[in-house]
Amino acid sequence: MPELLAPAGDIATARIAMRFGADAVYLGGSMLQLRAGKTGFSMADIKNIAREAHAMNRRVYVTVNAYAHDEELDALSEYAQRLRDANVDACIISDPGVMTIFHASAPELPIHVSTQANCMNSAAAMAYYAMGARRVVPARELTLTQLAEMRRRLPGDMEIETFVHGAMCMAYSGRCMISAFLTGRSGNRGSCTQPCRWKYSVVEESRPGMYFPVEETEKGMALFSSRDLNALAFLDQLVQIGIESFKIEGRMKSEYYVATVVNAYRMRLDAILEGKAADVAALQAELDSVSHRPYSSGFYFGELANMPGDSGEYEQGCMYIASVDSVLHGRARITLKNKFAAGEALEVLSPGKTGRVFVAANILDATGAACEAATVPSNVYEMDVPDAVRPGDLLRRRI
Numbered sequence: 001m002p003e004l005l006a007p008a009g010d011i012a013t014a015r016i017a018m019r020f021g022a023d024a025v026y027l028g029g030s031m032l033q034l035r036a037g038k039t040g041f042s043m044a045d046i047k048n049i050a051r052e053a054h055a056m057n058r059r060v061y062v063t064v065n066a067y068a069h070d071e072e073l074d075a076l077s078e079y080a081q082r083l084r085d086a087n088v089d090a091c092i093i094s095d096p097g098v099m100t101i102f103h104a105s106a107p108e109l110p111i112h113v114s115t116q117a118n119c120m121n122s123a124a125a126m127a128y129y130a131m132g133a134r135r136v137v138p139a140r141e142l143t144l145t146q147l148a149e150m151r152r153r154l155p156g157d158m159e160i161e162t163f164v165h166g167a168m169c170m171a172y173s174g175r176c177m178i179s180a181f182l183t184g185r186s187g188n189r190g191s192c193t194q195p196c197r198w199k200y201s202v203v204e205e206s207r208p209g210m211y212f213p214v215e216e217t218e219k220g221m222a223l224f225s226s227r228d229l230n231a232l233a234f235l236d237q238l239v240q241i242g243i244e245s246f247k248i249e250g251r252m253k254s255e256y257y258v259a260t261v262v263n264a265y266r267m268r269l270d271a272i273l274e275g276k277a278a279d280v281a282a283l284q285a286e287l288d289s290v291s292h293r294p295y296s297s298g299f300y301f302g303e304l305a306n307m308p309g310d311s312g313e314y315e316q317g318c319m320y321i322a323s324v325d326s327v328l329h330g331r332a333r334i335t336l337k338n339k340f341a342a343g344e345a346l347e348v349l350s351p352g353k354t355g356r357v358f359v360a361a362n363i364l365d366a367t368g369a370a371c372e373a374a375t376v377p378s379n380v381y382e383m384d385v386p387d388a389v390r391p392g393d394l395l396r397r398r399i
Contacts, residue, residue: 002244004269005061005161006262007251011041013258014049014060019392020259020351021266024059025049026092028251031079032066047086059089063251064102065114067095077105084109093117096131103132110134112161122153135159137247140168141299144234148241159244164231165261165287166249168298230287230295232264233280236272256320256337257290259394263351282354289318289355289396318355318396321346324389325380331362332385334374340397341373348386349394358386 006022008014014025027049028040041049041062050060062083068076076098083091084106091109093099094116102111112135113119113128125136134157138150151160179193180186203210229249231238238246246269248261264286271278287295291314322334340346342363347355364382365371374381 001273002239002246002269003059003161004262004265005245005247006258007166007248007253008049008258009251009253011045011049013253013255015052016255016259016392017262018053018056018058020263022058022262024061024089024245025053026061026063026247026251028063029079029083031064031075032068032072032095032098033063043082043086046083046088050087050089054087061090061092061112062088063092063114064098065092065094065116067116068098073097073101076101080106080109090135092137093133096128099128099131099133107132113137115140115163122150125150125154125158129155129158133158135161135245137161137163140229143302144237144241144300147238147243151242160242161245161247162238162243163229163249163298164235164238164246164265165229166253167293168226168229168249168296226293227296228293229298230284231297231300232268232284232287234297234300235265235268239269239272254320255323256394256396260286260290260349263349263353267352267354279354285317286354288315291316316399318347319399321395321397322374322381324348324385324391324393324395326391327385327389330384330387331382332389333380333382334395336374336377336379336381338377338397339373339375344397347396347398348389349396350388350390355396356386356388360384 003023004021005024005026006017008017008025008027014027017025027046029046030040030043033040046060046062053060064079080091080102089110090112091102092112092114093102094114099111099113102109111131111133113125113133115137117128118139119125119128119136120139120142125138128136136158138147138160140163142150147160147162154160178195182195183193185193235246246265248258248265250257250261264283268278268280268283293314320337321340322336325333325335340360342360344360345357346360347357349355361384363371363374365374366380374383
Protein backbone atom coordinates (compact mmCIF):
# COMPACT_ATOMS: atom_id res chain seq x y z
CA MET A 1 0.00 0.00 0.00
CA PRO A 2 1.47 3.39 -0.94
CA GLU A 3 2.18 5.77 1.90
CA LEU A 4 0.95 9.35 2.31
CA LEU A 5 3.78 11.33 3.93
CA ALA A 6 3.16 14.72 5.55
CA PRO A 7 5.41 17.50 6.87
CA ALA A 8 5.55 18.40 10.56
CA GLY A 9 7.10 21.61 11.82
CA ASP A 10 5.98 20.99 15.40
CA ILE A 11 4.19 18.40 17.52
CA ALA A 12 0.75 19.94 16.98
CA THR A 13 1.16 19.76 13.21
CA ALA A 14 2.43 16.18 13.39
CA ARG A 15 -0.63 15.17 15.37
CA ILE A 16 -3.05 16.93 13.06
CA ALA A 17 -1.36 15.44 9.98
CA MET A 18 -1.88 11.94 11.36
CA ARG A 19 -5.47 12.71 12.39
CA PHE A 20 -6.30 13.86 8.86
CA GLY A 21 -4.85 10.75 7.26
CA ALA A 22 -1.06 10.83 6.97
CA ASP A 23 0.54 7.40 7.18
CA ALA A 24 3.83 9.00 8.18
CA VAL A 25 5.30 12.39 9.06
CA TYR A 26 8.76 13.80 8.48
CA LEU A 27 10.41 16.30 10.78
CA GLY A 28 13.77 17.83 11.64
CA GLY A 29 15.93 17.21 14.68
CA SER A 30 18.85 19.12 16.13
CA MET A 31 21.43 18.45 13.37
CA LEU A 32 21.68 18.93 9.62
CA GLN A 33 18.05 19.59 8.83
CA LEU A 34 17.12 22.03 6.07
CA ARG A 35 14.80 24.17 8.18
CA ALA A 36 17.45 24.96 10.77
CA GLY A 37 16.47 26.99 13.80
CA LYS A 38 12.76 27.03 12.94
CA THR A 39 11.29 23.56 12.93
CA GLY A 40 13.77 21.42 14.84
CA PHE A 41 12.33 18.90 17.33
CA SER A 42 14.15 18.13 20.56
CA MET A 43 15.13 14.51 21.11
CA ALA A 44 12.45 14.25 23.80
CA ASP A 45 9.83 15.50 21.36
CA ILE A 46 11.02 13.05 18.71
CA LYS A 47 10.66 10.18 21.18
CA ASN A 48 7.19 11.33 22.18
CA ILE A 49 5.85 11.78 18.66
CA ALA A 50 7.36 8.45 17.58
CA ARG A 51 5.60 6.74 20.47
CA GLU A 52 2.29 8.39 19.58
CA ALA A 53 2.71 7.56 15.90
CA HIS A 54 3.49 3.91 16.52
CA ALA A 55 0.43 3.58 18.76
CA MET A 56 -1.59 4.67 15.70
CA ASN A 57 0.39 2.42 13.33
CA ARG A 58 2.00 5.48 11.75
CA ARG A 59 5.67 6.27 11.08
CA VAL A 60 8.13 9.09 11.81
CA TYR A 61 11.09 10.04 9.63
CA VAL A 62 13.78 12.52 10.65
CA THR A 63 15.48 14.75 8.10
CA VAL A 64 19.28 14.87 8.24
CA ASN A 65 19.49 16.32 4.74
CA ALA A 66 21.90 19.25 4.91
CA TYR A 67 25.44 18.74 3.63
CA ALA A 68 27.89 18.27 6.50
CA HIS A 69 31.18 20.01 7.21
CA ASP A 70 34.14 18.15 8.69
CA GLU A 71 33.72 19.75 12.09
CA GLU A 72 30.24 18.21 12.33
CA LEU A 73 31.19 14.63 11.49
CA ASP A 74 32.36 13.54 14.95
CA ALA A 75 28.92 14.18 16.47
CA LEU A 76 27.00 12.22 13.84
CA SER A 77 27.64 8.72 15.19
CA GLU A 78 26.08 9.55 18.55
CA TYR A 79 23.22 11.41 16.82
CA ALA A 80 22.43 8.36 14.70
CA GLN A 81 22.36 6.13 17.77
CA ARG A 82 20.12 8.54 19.67
CA LEU A 83 17.65 8.64 16.77
CA ARG A 84 17.70 4.86 16.63
CA ASP A 85 17.02 4.69 20.36
CA ALA A 86 14.16 7.18 19.90
CA ASN A 87 12.56 4.53 17.65
CA VAL A 88 12.25 6.72 14.57
CA ASP A 89 11.40 4.75 11.45
CA ALA A 90 14.02 6.21 9.09
CA CYS A 91 16.35 9.15 8.48
CA ILE A 92 16.25 11.18 5.27
CA ILE A 93 19.86 11.91 4.24
CA SER A 94 21.48 13.60 1.24
CA ASP A 95 25.22 13.58 2.03
CA PRO A 96 26.92 10.22 1.14
CA GLY A 97 29.38 10.69 3.99
CA VAL A 98 26.57 11.15 6.47
CA MET A 99 24.87 8.04 5.10
CA THR A 100 28.05 6.03 5.63
CA ILE A 101 28.40 7.21 9.24
CA PHE A 102 24.74 6.55 10.03
CA HIS A 103 24.77 3.08 8.49
CA ALA A 104 27.93 2.12 10.38
CA SER A 105 26.77 3.62 13.69
CA ALA A 106 23.14 2.48 13.66
CA PRO A 107 22.70 -0.19 10.97
CA GLU A 108 19.18 -0.95 12.25
CA LEU A 109 18.06 2.61 11.36
CA PRO A 110 16.69 2.72 7.79
CA ILE A 111 18.11 5.35 5.44
CA HIS A 112 16.06 7.25 2.86
CA VAL A 113 17.95 9.23 0.21
CA SER A 114 16.84 12.88 0.13
CA THR A 115 15.83 14.61 -3.09
CA GLN A 116 18.74 16.96 -2.37
CA ALA A 117 21.01 14.11 -3.48
CA ASN A 118 19.72 14.60 -7.05
CA CYS A 119 19.28 10.90 -7.82
CA MET A 120 18.35 10.77 -11.52
CA ASN A 121 18.63 7.09 -12.44
CA SER A 122 18.51 3.52 -11.17
CA ALA A 123 22.31 3.12 -11.21
CA ALA A 124 22.66 6.03 -8.78
CA ALA A 125 19.85 4.61 -6.67
CA MET A 126 21.64 1.24 -6.55
CA ALA A 127 24.84 2.97 -5.44
CA TYR A 128 22.90 4.33 -2.48
CA TYR A 129 21.36 0.87 -2.00
CA ALA A 130 24.87 -0.54 -1.61
CA MET A 131 25.47 2.09 1.08
CA GLY A 132 22.49 0.82 3.05
CA ALA A 133 19.65 3.00 1.76
CA ARG A 134 16.28 1.36 1.20
CA ARG A 135 14.31 4.30 -0.18
CA VAL A 136 15.19 7.07 -2.61
CA VAL A 137 13.48 10.40 -3.22
CA PRO A 138 14.52 11.06 -6.83
CA ALA A 139 15.38 14.45 -8.23
CA ARG A 140 12.21 16.44 -8.83
CA GLU A 141 13.13 16.87 -12.50
CA LEU A 142 12.14 13.32 -13.46
CA THR A 143 9.05 12.67 -15.60
CA LEU A 144 6.42 10.00 -15.06
CA THR A 145 8.03 7.91 -17.80
CA GLN A 146 11.48 8.17 -16.21
CA LEU A 147 10.12 7.28 -12.79
CA ALA A 148 8.38 4.24 -14.25
CA GLU A 149 11.64 3.07 -15.81
CA MET A 150 13.52 3.62 -12.53
CA ARG A 151 10.87 1.63 -10.66
CA ARG A 152 11.16 -1.20 -13.22
CA ARG A 153 14.95 -1.43 -12.79
CA LEU A 154 15.12 -1.27 -8.99
CA PRO A 155 14.69 -4.26 -6.65
CA GLY A 156 11.46 -4.49 -4.72
CA ASP A 157 13.10 -3.54 -1.43
CA MET A 158 14.40 -0.22 -2.81
CA GLU A 159 11.39 2.06 -2.50
CA ILE A 160 10.68 5.28 -4.40
CA GLU A 161 9.19 8.34 -2.73
CA THR A 162 8.06 11.34 -4.79
CA PHE A 163 6.74 14.80 -3.99
CA VAL A 164 3.12 15.35 -4.98
CA HIS A 165 2.32 18.75 -3.52
CA GLY A 166 3.85 21.99 -2.31
CA ALA A 167 6.47 24.61 -3.06
CA MET A 168 9.15 23.88 -5.64
CA CYS A 169 12.57 25.47 -5.89
CA MET A 170 13.70 26.80 -9.27
CA ALA A 171 17.20 25.48 -8.57
CA TYR A 172 18.17 21.95 -9.52
CA SER A 173 16.35 19.73 -7.00
CA GLY A 174 16.60 22.55 -4.49
CA ARG A 175 20.39 22.99 -4.63
CA CYS A 176 20.33 26.77 -4.82
CA MET A 177 23.07 29.30 -3.98
CA ILE A 178 21.15 32.58 -4.43
CA SER A 179 20.46 32.98 -0.70
CA ALA A 180 24.08 32.23 0.18
CA PHE A 181 25.31 34.71 -2.43
CA LEU A 182 22.98 37.57 -1.49
CA THR A 183 22.69 37.14 2.28
CA GLY A 184 25.38 34.70 3.40
CA ARG A 185 22.67 32.25 4.49
CA SER A 186 22.75 28.99 2.53
CA GLY A 187 19.67 27.02 1.60
CA ASN A 188 21.85 23.92 1.51
CA ARG A 189 22.65 24.47 5.18
CA GLY A 190 19.06 25.06 6.30
CA SER A 191 19.06 28.87 6.33
CA CYS A 192 17.42 29.90 3.04
CA THR A 193 16.02 33.43 3.02
CA GLN A 194 13.93 32.62 -0.11
CA PRO A 195 15.30 35.39 -2.36
CA CYS A 196 13.60 33.66 -5.31
CA ARG A 197 10.35 35.13 -3.91
CA TRP A 198 11.70 38.71 -3.96
CA LYS A 199 10.90 41.13 -6.77
CA TYR A 200 13.71 42.03 -9.19
CA SER A 201 14.54 44.58 -11.88
CA VAL A 202 16.88 44.30 -14.87
CA VAL A 203 19.54 46.76 -15.99
CA GLU A 204 20.59 46.99 -19.64
CA GLU A 205 24.39 47.15 -20.08
CA SER A 206 24.51 50.49 -21.90
CA ARG A 207 22.01 52.15 -19.52
CA PRO A 208 23.56 51.88 -16.01
CA GLY A 209 21.30 53.14 -13.28
CA MET A 210 18.12 52.59 -15.33
CA TYR A 211 16.15 49.81 -13.65
CA PHE A 212 13.38 48.08 -15.55
CA PRO A 213 10.88 46.10 -13.46
CA VAL A 214 10.39 42.47 -14.44
CA GLU A 215 6.60 42.42 -14.50
CA GLU A 216 3.82 41.42 -16.83
CA THR A 217 0.77 42.01 -14.62
CA GLU A 218 -0.28 44.74 -12.25
CA LYS A 219 1.18 42.61 -9.43
CA GLY A 220 4.49 42.05 -11.17
CA MET A 221 6.17 38.75 -11.96
CA ALA A 222 8.44 36.85 -9.60
CA LEU A 223 11.13 35.89 -12.12
CA PHE A 224 12.80 33.11 -10.13
CA SER A 225 9.79 31.82 -8.23
CA SER A 226 8.28 28.51 -9.27
CA ARG A 227 4.65 27.59 -9.28
CA ASP A 228 3.60 25.14 -6.55
CA LEU A 229 3.37 21.45 -7.37
CA ASN A 230 -0.08 19.83 -7.44
CA ALA A 231 -0.30 16.17 -8.51
CA LEU A 232 -3.85 15.50 -7.30
CA ALA A 233 -5.30 15.07 -10.80
CA PHE A 234 -2.76 12.47 -11.91
CA LEU A 235 -2.10 10.73 -8.60
CA ASP A 236 -3.55 7.56 -10.13
CA GLN A 237 -0.71 7.48 -12.67
CA LEU A 238 1.87 7.60 -9.87
CA VAL A 239 0.06 4.76 -8.12
CA GLN A 240 0.14 2.71 -11.34
CA ILE A 241 3.90 3.23 -11.63
CA GLY A 242 4.32 1.63 -8.22
CA ILE A 243 5.60 4.61 -6.23
CA GLU A 244 5.67 3.60 -2.55
CA SER A 245 5.38 7.02 -0.87
CA PHE A 246 3.69 10.30 -1.81
CA LYS A 247 5.25 13.29 -0.10
CA ILE A 248 3.72 16.66 0.71
CA GLU A 249 6.14 19.57 1.08
CA GLY A 250 5.78 22.15 3.84
CA ARG A 251 7.51 21.87 7.23
CA MET A 252 7.09 25.64 7.55
CA LYS A 253 3.35 25.46 6.82
CA SER A 254 0.50 25.91 9.29
CA GLU A 255 -1.53 23.11 10.83
CA TYR A 256 -4.50 24.28 8.74
CA TYR A 257 -2.48 23.96 5.52
CA VAL A 258 -1.20 20.49 6.44
CA ALA A 259 -4.63 19.23 7.55
CA THR A 260 -6.35 20.47 4.40
CA VAL A 261 -3.79 19.15 1.93
CA VAL A 262 -3.37 15.79 3.68
CA ASN A 263 -7.15 15.39 3.84
CA ALA A 264 -7.58 16.01 0.10
CA TYR A 265 -4.81 13.61 -0.90
CA ARG A 266 -6.03 10.99 1.60
CA MET A 267 -9.49 11.00 0.03
CA ARG A 268 -8.06 10.89 -3.49
CA LEU A 269 -5.60 8.09 -2.69
CA ASP A 270 -8.21 5.99 -0.87
CA ALA A 271 -10.59 6.29 -3.82
CA ILE A 272 -7.85 5.13 -6.21
CA LEU A 273 -6.89 2.16 -4.04
CA GLU A 274 -10.52 1.14 -3.58
CA GLY A 275 -11.30 1.48 -7.29
CA LYS A 276 -13.89 4.19 -6.62
CA ALA A 277 -14.53 7.48 -8.39
CA ALA A 278 -13.45 10.59 -6.53
CA ASP A 279 -14.81 14.10 -6.95
CA VAL A 280 -11.49 15.52 -8.08
CA ALA A 281 -12.97 18.99 -8.64
CA ALA A 282 -14.20 19.13 -5.03
CA LEU A 283 -10.82 17.95 -3.74
CA GLN A 284 -9.06 20.50 -5.93
CA ALA A 285 -11.27 23.17 -4.37
CA GLU A 286 -9.95 22.03 -0.99
CA LEU A 287 -6.39 22.58 -2.20
CA ASP A 288 -7.40 26.02 -3.49
CA SER A 289 -8.59 26.95 0.00
CA VAL A 290 -5.04 27.09 1.43
CA SER A 291 -2.37 29.69 0.74
CA HIS A 292 -0.44 28.73 -2.40
CA ARG A 293 1.19 30.07 -5.52
CA PRO A 294 -0.37 29.12 -8.87
CA TYR A 295 -0.32 25.35 -9.28
CA SER A 296 1.53 23.26 -11.86
CA SER A 297 2.28 19.60 -12.60
CA GLY A 298 5.98 20.15 -11.92
CA PHE A 299 8.28 18.16 -14.20
CA TYR A 300 6.09 15.05 -14.32
CA PHE A 301 5.07 15.72 -17.94
CA GLY A 302 8.26 17.42 -19.09
CA GLU A 303 9.57 20.92 -18.51
CA LEU A 304 8.28 22.95 -15.58
CA ALA A 305 5.29 24.92 -16.84
CA ASN A 306 5.79 28.39 -15.39
CA MET A 307 3.65 30.65 -17.52
CA PRO A 308 4.65 34.15 -18.70
CA GLY A 309 2.76 36.66 -16.64
CA ASP A 310 2.70 34.57 -13.48
CA SER A 311 2.72 37.01 -10.60
CA GLY A 312 4.16 34.55 -8.13
CA GLU A 313 1.65 35.99 -5.67
CA TYR A 314 -0.02 33.74 -3.13
CA GLU A 315 -3.68 32.81 -3.55
CA GLN A 316 -5.95 31.63 -0.74
CA GLY A 317 -9.61 30.64 -0.80
CA CYS A 318 -10.22 30.38 2.95
CA MET A 319 -9.09 31.89 6.22
CA TYR A 320 -8.31 29.56 9.13
CA ILE A 321 -10.69 30.58 11.92
CA ALA A 322 -10.34 28.17 14.82
CA SER A 323 -9.51 24.69 16.04
CA VAL A 324 -12.17 22.70 17.88
CA ASP A 325 -11.05 21.72 21.39
CA SER A 326 -14.14 19.95 22.70
CA VAL A 327 -17.80 19.39 21.82
CA LEU A 328 -20.77 18.74 24.11
CA HIS A 329 -24.46 18.74 23.16
CA GLY A 330 -23.98 20.82 20.04
CA ARG A 331 -21.70 23.37 21.69
CA ALA A 332 -17.99 23.59 20.93
CA ARG A 333 -15.09 25.16 22.77
CA ILE A 334 -12.70 26.56 20.17
CA THR A 335 -9.30 28.24 20.16
CA LEU A 336 -9.45 31.29 17.93
CA LYS A 337 -6.96 31.88 15.09
CA ASN A 338 -8.72 34.69 13.19
CA LYS A 339 -11.80 36.72 14.08
CA PHE A 340 -15.35 35.99 12.99
CA ALA A 341 -18.81 37.27 13.84
CA ALA A 342 -22.21 35.78 14.59
CA GLY A 343 -24.21 35.25 11.42
CA GLU A 344 -21.16 34.58 9.25
CA ALA A 345 -20.99 31.43 7.18
CA LEU A 346 -18.18 29.18 8.40
CA GLU A 347 -17.00 25.79 7.20
CA VAL A 348 -15.95 22.81 9.28
CA LEU A 349 -13.12 20.58 8.06
CA SER A 350 -13.14 16.98 9.31
CA PRO A 351 -11.06 13.95 8.30
CA GLY A 352 -12.43 12.30 5.19
CA LYS A 353 -14.81 15.14 4.35
CA THR A 354 -14.66 18.36 2.38
CA GLY A 355 -15.70 21.64 4.00
CA ARG A 356 -19.29 21.80 5.27
CA VAL A 357 -21.03 25.14 5.78
CA PHE A 358 -22.84 26.30 8.92
CA VAL A 359 -23.77 29.70 10.37
CA ALA A 360 -21.94 30.98 13.45
CA ALA A 361 -24.32 31.56 16.36
CA ASN A 362 -24.52 31.99 20.13
CA ILE A 363 -20.90 32.96 20.75
CA LEU A 364 -19.61 33.16 24.33
CA ASP A 365 -16.22 34.48 25.41
CA ALA A 366 -13.92 32.84 27.99
CA THR A 367 -15.90 34.41 30.86
CA GLY A 368 -19.18 33.00 29.56
CA ALA A 369 -20.44 36.38 28.37
CA ALA A 370 -22.37 36.55 25.11
CA CYS A 371 -20.60 38.39 22.29
CA GLU A 372 -21.38 39.30 18.71
CA ALA A 373 -17.90 38.41 17.49
CA ALA A 374 -14.82 36.42 18.48
CA THR A 375 -11.91 38.79 18.05
CA VAL A 376 -8.91 37.83 20.24
CA PRO A 377 -6.57 35.22 18.67
CA SER A 378 -5.53 32.34 20.97
CA ASN A 379 -8.49 33.00 23.29
CA VAL A 380 -11.05 30.28 23.94
CA TYR A 381 -14.66 30.82 22.84
CA GLU A 382 -17.81 28.72 22.84
CA MET A 383 -20.38 28.50 20.04
CA ASP A 384 -23.05 26.35 18.41
CA VAL A 385 -21.80 23.77 15.91
CA PRO A 386 -23.41 21.02 13.82
CA ASP A 387 -23.76 17.60 15.45
CA ALA A 388 -21.06 16.03 13.24
CA VAL A 389 -18.29 18.34 14.54
CA ARG A 390 -15.63 16.57 16.61
CA PRO A 391 -12.61 17.68 18.69
CA GLY A 392 -9.66 18.24 16.38
CA ASP A 393 -11.79 19.55 13.52
CA LEU A 394 -10.90 22.94 12.03
CA LEU A 395 -13.11 25.91 11.21
CA ARG A 396 -12.52 28.25 8.30
CA ARG A 397 -14.21 31.13 6.45
CA ARG A 398 -14.36 31.74 2.71
CA ILE A 399 -12.44 34.82 1.60
